[in-house]
Amino acid sequence: MDIQDVITEYGNFYRDGGQNLSRILTKPYISSQTEALFGLIPTDDTSYQMGSTELSSVLQPFQPGWTPKGQLKASPILLTQTPFKVDLEEQPDKLEASWLGFLADSKLNRAEWPFVRYLVEVHLYNKMDEEYELEVIYFGKHLAPTPGVAGAAADSMDGIRTVINRAVQQSKITPIVMGAIPTDPKAFCEYIESFVEKFSRRYRGRAMEVCMNPTLARRYAKGRHEKYKLDTTDAPAKPILDGNGDALLQVPIEFTKHTVVGLDSMGDSLKIWATHKDNRKRLAKKTINTRSVRIESAKREVFIFTDFWKGLGFPMLEAVFTNEQDLVL
C-alpha cells in the first residue's frame, strides 16, 4: 500500500477528526459485462470435451437396387479453462500514524482490522471483475508464467480475440471481408447490415448479438437513427449509450433478429463478431472463490489469496461470424 501522499498532506499522525469511510472516495470500477453473454458450464474438467455430428447427403433418385448413401461424421469439440490466482500482501501498521488510522485496530491479529475487510469488499472483488473485463475476456492470451514472477492479467486465459483468431488461422472460422470500417454513422449502419446479410443461410435466422467496441456501437446507433429516423418505433428509441454500468449498450438491427452490442472489453479493437446464444460457452471451476478469499496473518503482515479457473469458447466455430479486422494472434 502506498499512503505517502496522505502522510505528506495530512501529517504522520492520527487524530480523530470525524473521518470515516464516507470520506474515502474510489473511482467507479468497470463491471464485468461480457461474461454474462456466455452460458456457464460448471465443470471440474480443465479440458471439457464435446462432439458435433453431421449427416451427409441421403436423398437420391429411386431405383429398385440397394444403393446406400449417407454417412454420419462426428467431430471433437474441446473447450479449455486455465487457472487464475490473486496473491496480495499488506502491512496495515502503516495506517496507524496517518489520517487513515481509523482503518487500523487495537487487535494484534492484523487480519481482523477494518482495513482488510475494506480492501477486499470495496476494491479486490471489483478490481478482479474489471481486470477480467478489460484485459482478459477479450484480449487475453494464455502464457505460462515465469516461476517466481507475477505474470500479467492478460496472460491468464485465452480470450475471445485469441479464440477467434486462432480458429480463423486454422480455417475453422471464415472472416467476411468487408473493407475499411466507415467513420460516417449512416455508412457504418449499412456496413453492419451488409455484414449480417453475409451470415450463412443456416444460421442467419437465429438471433445473434453482434459484438463490437462501444465506440462502434454508438456509431451504429447514430447511423441507424439517421437512416431510419426512428423517433417512434417498437425498438428502444433512446438506448442507453454510455455503459459503465450493468446495462449493455444494445441496439437492434433493422429487419433481422440480431442486436448490436457494445462491449467495453473490446477496447479499441475493430473486430466485429457474432454468434447465437447457445454457441457462447464459458467454463468455470471453483467459481465460489471469485467471491471469497483466504486471509492469513503472520506476525504483522496480512496475506490475502484466492484461486479459481475460467475459460470460454464457441462449440460450433462455423457459427461464429467476424469481419477481417484485428486478426493478428
Added chain:
Amino acid sequence: MENSNAALSLEERFALLEKEHQQAIQESAAKDAVIAAQDQQLAAANAQGANALSVVSHENKHYQVLAGQFSIDDKVITHSQLKADAELVAKLVKEKSPLLLLIETPKAEAKA
C-alpha cells in the same frame, strides 16, 4: 577492371581486394539476416496451426495471410486461390486489408 587494377601497386590491389571481400561478407551477412528473419516468421506462422502458413507477394514485398480462408463478395477464397489471383492480392494490398501482414525485412540490422 583488370587494366585499371594493373596500374595499381601490390599494396593498393591488396587493399582493393580486401575492401571487396569485406563488402561481400557484409552483403552475405545481410542476406543471411533476411533469410533468418523470414524463416522465423514462417516458422511462427506454421506453428500457429495447420494450414496457417501462406505468404503472398506483391511488388517485391511479402505478406503473410492471416486467415486460413476468407469470404469476399460471397465467395470463399482459400490460400491456393489467393496465391493464384494476383489481381485480388493487389486489391487487398491497395486497400491495406488487415488480412495481410507485411513481412518486415530487418534492414537496420542488416546494415549494422
